[in-house]
Amino acid sequence: MGPRVRFAPSPTGYLHVGGARTALFTWLYARRHGGTFVLRIEDTDVERSSTDMVAGILDGLRWLGLDWDEGPEAGGPHGPYFQSERLVRYRAAAARLVAGGHAYYCYCSTERLRDEREKAEQCGEAWQYDRACLALPPERIAKLEAVAAPRAIRFKVPATRTAFDDAIHGRIEFDPRGIEDFVVLRSDKYPTYHLSVVVDDVDMAISHVIRGDDHLSNTPKHILLFEALGATSPVFAHVPLILGADKKRLSKRHGATSVTEYRRQGYLPGAMVNFLALLGWSPGDDRELMSVTELIESFSLEGIGGGNAVFNTEKLDWMNGQYIARLPVEELTAAVAPLLIDAGLWPNVGVDLQVRPADAWLHRLVDLLRPRAKRLTEFVDLARPFLTDTVEYEPEAVDQHLSVPGLGGHVAALAATLRTLDPFDEPRVEAAVRGTAAERGIKAGVLIHATRVAVTGRLASPGLFEVLVLLGRERTVERLERVVNLLATRT
């Protein structure tokens, strides 16, 4: 039996990169050890949760390739996997705690608690629940019950020290005096986070809890609950948080925080996974570009560092570029095509494509463009000159390369040569361009640059001869002649 681990997001927002990384670590751990990855939706906060958010989170996980063995849509023997459907269990557990003397009813009003806290705060002190309801006389309780006074259930924190060995941080101890008698079941009969996680982790037989560092301080409460419920605590591993460039907790201010957003911006799931895996975790050697298989093989909780990590978009960009460079053409094209379609650039091709297989041509284009793209979305702009016949000339390009004296004649000569060139392949096109330049007594570079501007309108493009061949003879000649005319009108 392998370990049972879980990822338990609350659907109050989209899948955050921090959550995604926690999910990734958890998933890697399960896959590494032949365990079970459970997905549980913590939607007890009905007000803030929504089914749209759930769908978004599932989509995000699927996009990253993090498949779950048990959970929404997958089912499993420990369901239901939505906390909102498990309320009876929490209430039963809370009742059991009361019955066992581990918890007690609390009738204190939120106003009173708030006032006490404020009062203490004014004196610069922290206030902890004073156990006012722990020793309520029976007749007082009877009276309160008679009027059905709202009551919450508080956990009676024992005076023993709690300690545990965190898989990432090592031994951690807590003084019980720092922990107040926290509420486990609210007066509205909804559980607090502490109760629901523990009950669910027990029910779902979770062996390892891998979660964000922000839960480290809650862990003693959870351990106390596991004990009170008669269960053994799972192994805990608290992974450090992801910060923004200013070392503050990553938030909208830092730009994109949801994986959906990164997907939209043109990042490949493989790159995202690879990048996230290396944020806070290291295989122990110098490897950086790692396939999912390699990640699984090398993953261990010990490899996770103790400190928070800054989300470095530049490195993500680099890594994405690496993935774009390595992805098989078919896959890359399949990923890019929808973007071209959305931009209205495809299918929308010139005459040449009537005789060429369109997909093969697109493959060549994508291949030509890929070393220049860090994100998929960049393909749209890069591909534009190839997919539309309206050449937009960049002013600087025109200034720099089309204002050469006598250029019209040179370009016209090149157009004439190319018109009859057959076959129209790279070596011949190159020879034609260089030959024309030589005949006309100008440097090849001058003609090359002018031609580039003529056919793409831009200062930069892939290698010119490859561009011309891909464009085809007719479109090349047509664009060259357009420039010849342009230059003629100008002078």
Added chain:
RNA sequence: GCCGGUAUCGUCUAGGGGUCAGGACACGUGGUUCUCAGCCACGGGACCGGGGUUCGAAUCCCCGUACCGGUACCA
């Protein structure tokens, strides 16, 4: 405030009582070249501060500082 965590190039990190403190991103220089990108080579750049322990500390211990998290009838 109290409790907990963390601290190696700007960033992600490896390492760990004796190393030229290694790699990657970013940056700089050069090469390839028709431009850009890419690719290749080279370069600058770090052990938070102070005390201990030790022949020797960046590494172990303590204190401090900074940052992060928690301190709710949020999760």
